[in-house]
Amino acid sequence: MTLPSPPMSLLAELTHRCPLSCPYCSNPLELERKAAELDTASWTAVLEQAAELGVLQVHFSGGEPMARPDLVELVSVAQKLNLYSNLITSGVLLDEPKLEALDRAGLDHIQLSFQDVTEAGAERIGGLKGAQARKIAAARLIRASGIPMTLNFVVHRENVARIPEMFALARELGAGRVEIAHTQYYGWGLKNRDALLPSRDQLEESTRAVEAERAKGGLSIDYVTPDYHADRPKPCMGGWGQRFVNVTPSGRVLPCHAAEIIPDVAFPNVKDVTLSEIWNLSPLFNMFRGTDWMPEPCRSCERKERDWGGCRCQALALTGNAANTDPVCSLSPFHNLVEKAATGVPEKPELLYRRF
Amino acid sequence: MTEAPHIVTEETVLSFARGHRLQHDRVRDVWIVQAPEKAFVIEGAAPHILRLLDGKRSVGDIIQQLAIEFSAPREVIAKDVLALLSELTEKNVLHT
Numbered sequence: 001m002t003l004p005s006p007p008m009s010l011l012a013e014l015t016h017r018c019p020l021s022c023p024y025c026s027n028p029l030e031l032e033r034k035a036a037e038l039d040t041a042s043w044t045a046v047l048e049q050a051a052e053l054g055v056l057q058v059h060f061s062g063g064e065p066m067a068r069p070d071l072v073e074l075v076s077v078a079q080k081l082n083l084y085s086n087l088i089t090s091g092v093l094l095d096e097p098k099l100e101a102l103d104r105a106g107l108d109h110i111q112l113s114f115q116d117v118t119e120a121g122a123e124r125i126g127g128l129k130g131a132q133a134r135k136i137a138a139a140r141l142i143r144a145s146g147i148p149m150t151l152n153f154v155v156h157r158e159n160v161a162r163i164p165e166m167f168a169l170a171r172e173l174g175a176g177r178v179e180i181a182h183t184q185y186y187g188w189g190l191k192n193r194d195a196l197l198p199s200r201d202q203l204e205e206s207t208r209a210v211e212a213e214r215a216k217g218g219l220s221i222d223y224v225t226p227d228y229h230a231d232r233p234k235p236c237m238g239g240w241g242q243r244f245v246n247v248t249p250s251g252r253v254l255p256c257h258a259a260e261i262i263p264d265v266a267f268p269n270v271k272d273v274t275l276s277e278i279w280n281l282s283p284l285f286n287m288f289r290g291t292d293w294m295p296e297p298c299r300s301c302e303r304k305e306r307d308w309g310g311c312r313c314q315a316l317a318l319t320g321n322a323a324n325t326d327p328v329c330s331l332s333p334f335h336n337l338v339e340k341a342a343t344g345v346p347e348k349p350e351l352l353y354r355r356f
Numbered sequence: 357m358t359e360a361p362h363i364v365t366e367e368t369v370l371s372f373a374r375g376h377r378l379q380h381d382r383v384r385d386v387w388i389v390q391a392p393e394k395a396f397v398i399e400g401a402a403p404h405i406l407r408l409l410d411g412k413r414s415v416g417d418i419i420q421q422l423a424i425e426f427s428a429p430r431e432v433i434a435k436d437v438l439a440l441l442s443e444l445t446e447k448n449v450l451h452t
Contacts (some may be wrong), residue, residue, distance in 0.1 A: 006383055006384070008395065052383075053383070054381070054383035054384060054391065055394060056379075056388065057390070057393070057394075058394045059393075082379060084377075084390040084395065086392070086393060108375055108392075109375050109392045109393065111393070116380060146374055147374070147375070148373075148375030148392050150392060150393065170434055176375075176392070176448070177392055177393075220448075222393075270403070
């Protein structure tokens with residue numbers, strides 16, 4: 001048999017612990033506790049196996065990866081392995097000595113998250129008093145260090161109107177890149193969907209704001225749209241088991257960070273098996289790889305190698321079966337579920353914050 | 357000497373901008389440029405050109421060296437080198 005092509009990126013979720021409690025957190029509903037976290041030697045082995053397998057970039061994420069005291073050591077391991085290292089952080093634990101240590105260890109890039117441009121908006125989402133000022137201070141330290149920086153803004157109904165101010169903040173803070181990412185509705189996001197999902201008008205306005213900023217130049221912009229208003233699904237993760245590998249704090253290896261909801265399959269762990277065996281041979285990674293697993297209408301669709309059938313986790317969460325066509329697709333028999341959520345006028349529900 | 361920004365000439369001295377680097381991917385046996393949150397494959401003459409960027413050599417020196425190495429006419433090499441380096445400078449992968 002031919003082996004699948006190797007992954008490009010490793011998402012290393014070092015911990016699920018985080019000082020913030022954003023209601024759209026991408027971590028699973030069942031958060032892993034500190035006692036279950038892999039130790040430094042295990043993470044080092046993961047990085048070595050990832051480089052050996054063909055991973056080019058490692059994204060140190062969480063939770064808040066800076067809650068791990070061994071972060072600098074792991075960045076240094078990545079550097080020795082020639083892995084491009086990216087730190088995905090909220091910035092609230094960052095100070096000058098820590099940044100200097102990360103810089104010396106060879107950190108290549110930082111993605112700094114902001115919840116909003118206003119203090120009130122940021123605290124309403126992140127739940128941490130004073131976070132905004134700490135993030136701004138972190139951004140200035142990063143700028144002064146010279147480490148390239150991307151600002152990440154997750155947008156939703158409450159802050160989507162402030163996208164122009166988000167770009168202004170990014171320019172003021174000297175970020176080279178900005179990511180405007182509409183909330184993705186899995187896990188915590190799905191629980192809060194009716195409070196967060198923007199209207200179609202809001203989505204169109206946000207797209208116009210992004211295009212207007214692109215036209216100005218000088219800032220590299222990544223824009224992630226919410227698929228609830230789309231007719232065709234996104235190529236989730238670039239295809240299941242094709243480009244990305246995710247390792248959770250306790251060492252579970254997943255094709256995407258939401259995949260732990262998939263039923264009736266074993267989740268392999270780096271404590272038991274090597275990353276290469278998991279990537280190449282595990283039932284989990286092979287269950288939705290390529291196109292053989294597809295039902296109709298995907299199987300005979302000309303787009304099947306472009307969108308790879310969309311998102312398995314979304315299919316499961318909304319239709320009850322992960323092997324169904326992503327219901328975002330207008331050809332899915334379940335598309336009405338997405339339309340209903342996207343066009344309904346819900347009351348204003350309370351936000352449910354992430355917690356252990 | 358007055359020059360418009362982002363115009364690469366034979367006098368320009370370039371290096372990779374912070375957060376960008378040339379790397380050989382030994383698993384796939386291709387050359388790549390690592391960049392913030394992406395990596396892209398480069399082919400043909402590009403790896404030979406980019407490996408000579410050290411922040412000291414001028415673009416003219418690089419053209420000269422490649423013309424000798426590949427026994428090719430200097431003007432042919434110069435065209436390729438200037439096109440590639442201008443493009444990557446525009447994209448902020450390289451800087452002066």
